[in-house]
Amino acid sequence: MRQESTSSAYAASAVSGAGELLQLLRDETPRTRAELAKLTGLARSTVGARVDALLATGLLAPSGEAVSTGGRPPVRFAFNPEARVVVGADIGATHGRVALTDLSGRPICEIGESLDITDGPEVVLDWLVATTRRLLKQAGRQPRELIGIGIGVPGPVEHSSGRPMRPPIMPGWDGYDVPRHLQRDFDVPVLVDNDVNIMALGEHAMAHPGVEHLLFVKVATGIGAGIISGGRLHRGAVGAAGDLGHVAAPHAPEVLCSCGNIGCLEAVASGPAISKSLKEIGILAESNADIVELVRGGNIPAALAIRQAGRTIGEVLATCVSLLNPSVIVIGGSLVQAGESLIAGVREVVYGRSLPLATGVLQIVPATTGVQAGVIGAATMVIQHSLTADRVDLAIARQSAS
Amino acid sequence: MRQESTSSAYAASAVSGAGELLQLLRDETPRTRAELAKLTGLARSTVGARVDALLATGLLAPSGEAVSTGGRPPVRFAFNPEARVVVGADIGATHGRVALTDLSGRPICEIGESLDITDGPEVVLDWLVATTRRLLKQAGRQPRELIGIGIGVPGPVEHSSGRPMRPPIMPGWDGYDVPRHLQRDFDVPVLVDNDVNIMALGEHAMAHPGVEHLLFVKVATGIGAGIISGGRLHRGAVGAAGDLGHVAAPHAPEVLCSCGNIGCLEAVASGPAISKSLKEIGILAESNADIVELVRGGNIPAALAIRQAGRTIGEVLATCVSLLNPSVIVIGGSLVQAGESLIAGVREVVYGRSLPLATGVLQIVPATTGVQAGVIGAATMVIQHSLTADRVDLAIARQSAS
Incomplete structure (x- = not known):
């Protein structure tokens, strides 16, 4: 990646601009040289040079022939994802x-x-x-x-x-x-x-590709969020955006967190926090998988605990909804496998707490891509x-x- | 704006692409036709047609002559903001x-x-x-x-x-x-x-033009935020982003808000909320301007009240910092004219509550553009x-x- 600073040195080379042509073709629609010249307003010779450069890389490949208007039929080209x-x-x-x-x-x-x-x-x-x-x-x-x-x-x-x-x-x-x-x-x-x-990024690309504003929330041993804003990942000034684990959860018990602050979301609504609250009433769940198994097996205190964690996460997400106005919140991470309890708790608070204008278009859904995301x-x-x-x-x- | 759906009908016209050429010239650097052809890889004839189209609109204007390499000296053109x-x-x-x-x-x-x-x-x-x-x-x-x-x-x-x-x-x-x-x-x-x-948008354009991630917070009769993410305004799915007035302020008194919820930021830290708290101790401040005047005149209870409002706003902004990781928070609105008290309260909580990774690069500053923003x-x-x-x-x- 270090070499990229030299890219301007290549800007005047004959093939500069081929990359821009490729952007047009990434919709995977095959097009002829003449169609590309018309579409871009570029000189025929420029299009020819750029197509040749892209063909040499394999990123572009011939993709069937167009209908001939007399003479040899012109070739169509398309983006080749297998290159x-x-x-x-x-x-x-x-x-x-x-x-x-x-x-x-x-x-x-x-x-x-x-x-x-x-x-x-x-x-x-x-x-x-x-x-x-x-x-x-x-x-x-x-x-x-x-x-x-x-x-x-x-x-x-x-x-x-x-x-x-x-x-x-x-x-x-x-x-x-x-x-x-x-x-x-x-x-x-x-x-x-x-x-x-x-x-x-994975959940957006696979399950919600057209959505402009999406919030992905992972609920597992830690709690964190990934923000898609205007179709792009919002990383923030130093890449620390989405770090929800240590925000103060409104109305939550004042538990001391490992970070030294009090009442952090992770200290009251993560997998370990649920395990701890279950242990206090004599139920053993040492891992997130144990919690999921208990809830799926019909254990009512475990289901109540995970629903309460959902409500607490919902308190923080209500603020996120007011701030970001996403149209989709995806809840992922290992605890979402416990079923509807977690998301029901999130929905209960977010829809109750956020303003109707922001929640009118809001969907709160579980992640669908699972381990592949x-x-x-x-x-x-x-x-x-x-x-x-x-x-x-x-x-x-x-x-x-x- | 309705007519814009017909723009594709013009896409194949001779002057299509002139707009793209103008983007290059918006840095206000004057360039010749030959320089533009070299820079874009476009045919000389295409550049000529596009320059002519832009000259006809006035958006482009001649801007001095280049050094001649023999013959008539070539003309340079630049974006003309007065067009x-x-x-x-x-x-x-x-x-x-x-x-x-x-x-x-x-x-x-x-x-x-x-x-x-x-x-x-x-x-x-x-x-x-x-x-x-x-x-x-x-x-x-x-x-x-x-x-x-x-x-x-x-x-x-x-x-x-x-x-x-x-x-x-x-x-x-x-x-x-x-x-x-x-x-x-x-x-x-x-x-x-x-x-x-x-x-x-105004504060970003005038005071922080190069900043990628900025949060502008207005503190006045209402409290709201404008988010710059990746250099662009983040409006959210229905344009409701930044609506911080009715989020729950952690650790705030449980005051009933006009929206029907309890403990909303606006109900505890806005101008009217400060007026109300001052009235309870016998100090009359009917408007935001009155509060500003009291603080500037050295009234200690008023300064304490506005600092406490800053702390409460800081509780919510700490969550915003963890979520968005901005490098600048600008505090504007009429109450910021009271001086350092408000911002001192915000800083106290945000720097104490947010994670060091996110606050290491964070500046919290008053708005500078005033009424022109x-x-x-x-x-x-x-x-x-x-x-x-x-x-x-x-x-x-x-x-x-x-």
């Missing part, structure tokens, strides 16, 4: 999942394995390198076909540098240069973000980054220089 | 201010007058029409030079239609077609938004809307058709 591959990785506290996808974010093959984030970045990222090699081999693709690696991790990340920033459950990762580690083995852009942002979101992040007009031009310039 | 004018109007509950600006948002002349929003839309908008005519006359400009009218009003607005939506302090305005009223007299786009959004923001809204590539093309197509 390259992307790695999307979702690294959790105790589990990692990695997918190889095409350029539209569709997984080609996937691997999921147990890991321990506390083993530190060297061990975990070496595993990711090895897993990437296995996936490439499995799909019969070469490392040079890889355009980038997207990674989600369970903690705050400075997205511009790819370094985790004081992540509470990731000892040894603070400030670690994740991209550089991967780039020892793969000379491609490596983008890193927190797990909730990549889940938001993370890997698809991580791959989507890379595709959105790499297929911009400027970066396609740069890739073409590099290819013709080599 | 057209814009009206920006800031309609408050009891006061209206209207400015005529150029295409960079700089006011040419302004009029501010008392009005009563409860007189209803017919009376208030007739006043706006008359004031617009006075401003045009004063500046010696023709109605046909006007490209649009931007209006801020003190209540929620469906931005896409320009209709106020259940505005609590604007009787008679609910659902009123504001653009149509103005368009009886001026055949231009009319954009309407709430007053806080236009103040956010609204009119400049309203004009900026029109300019951002009207000078997009597609709309410039459409304007050219209409002009050459007439």
Whole structure:
């Protein structure tokens, strides 16, 4: 990614502008050279040069013939999502999942394995390198076909540098240069973000692609949100947006939180907080999976506890709804698998507390993409980054220089 | 604005693409035809046609000569912000201010007058029409030079239609077609938004132009926010974003609000709420101006009351900071004129409550543009809307058709 500062040096090259032409073609509609010239107002010779440059990369491919108006029938071209591959990785506290996808974010093959984030970045990222090699081999693709690696991790990340920033459950990762580690083995852009942002991207891309304003909320051991604003991920000034775990929950009990503040959302409505409240009445639920099993098995105190957690989360989301006015809130994370109790609690408070203008169009729904949201979101992040007009031009310039 | 659906009909015309060329030139750097051809990769003939089309509109103007390489020296062209004018109007509950600006948002002349929003839309908008005519006359400009009218009003607005939506302090305005009223007299786009959004746009354009993530908070009779996300105004699904007045303030007294809920921010920290708390200890402050005067005059209970209001607003803003991670919070509205007390209260809670990662880069500052923020923001809204590539093309197509 460091080399991108030199992109202006290529701006005057003959193929500059090919990337812009590709944007037009990403709707996957096949078009002839003449149609492209008419559509863009570009000179025929310019369109010809740009089409040739894109054909050479494979990003554009012939796609059937147009009806001839006499003479040899003109060829149509379309975007070819299979030209390259992307790695999307979702690294959790105790589990990692990695997918190889095409350029539209569709997984080609996937691997999921147990890991321990506390083993530190060297061990975990070496595993990711090895897993990437296995996936490439499995799909019969070469490392040079890889355009980038997207990674989600369970903690705050400075997205511009790819370094985790004081992540509470990731000892040894603070400030670690994740991209550089991967780039020892793969000379491609490596983008890193927190797990909730990549889940938001994945859920948006797969289940709500046309929605402009969406809030994705993960409810599990931690509580966090990913914000889609105007169709794009809102990361904030240092990539810390969506960090809802330590906001004060209105009307919640004044429980001391691990962060040192009192009444944080995570301290009263996360999986561990529910486990604690159940333990106080003699019910043992050591993990989020235990809570889910209890609720599904008809345990009434567990169902009441998770519904109360939903209400408390709803108090905070009511403020988020007033502030952001989304049209969809997606509730994801392991606790949503307990069924309707959690979401019922969220809905009860949000619809009661927020103004009618904002809730009139609001849907509150469970996540539908499940475990795939993370890997698809991580791959989507890379595709959105790499297929911009400027970066396609740069890739073409590099290819013709080599 | 209704006519815009026909813009695709013009897409294939010879001058299509001129608007895109203008975007390049909006940095106000003068360039020759040859430089533009090189910069865009467009055919010389295409650049020539587009430059001619823009010259005919006046949006582009000759701007000195380049150094000749032999023969007649080539002419340079630059964006001409004086080619057209814009009206920006800031309609408050009891006061209206209207400015005529150029295409960079700089006011040419302004009029501010008392009005009563409860007189209803017919009376208030007739006043706006008359004031617009006075401003045009004063500046010696023709109605046909006007490209649009931007209006801020003190209540929620469906931005896409320009209709106020259940505005609590604007009787008679609910659902009123504001653009149509103005368009009886001026055949231009009319954009309407709430007053806080236009103040956010104005403050961003004038005082913080490079900032990607900014939160503008108005503290006056009501409390509301305008959100700049990724450099653009975040309006939300139905334009209701930033409506902070009726969110629950954590740790605030359980006061009944006019909306029917309990503990709303406006019920405990707005101007009227401060007046009420001062009255309880025998201090009379009937308006926001009275509160400001008391604090400035050294009245300690008034200073304490406004600082406490700042703390309560800070509780809600701490949640906003965790959610949005802005790099600047601007506090505006009439109560900020009381001096440091309000902002000191906000800072105290936000820096204490939010996570260090988010507050490390955060500045909390008073608004600097004062009464001009609204009119400049309203004009900026029109300019951002009207000078997009597609709309410039459409304007050219209409002009050459007439």
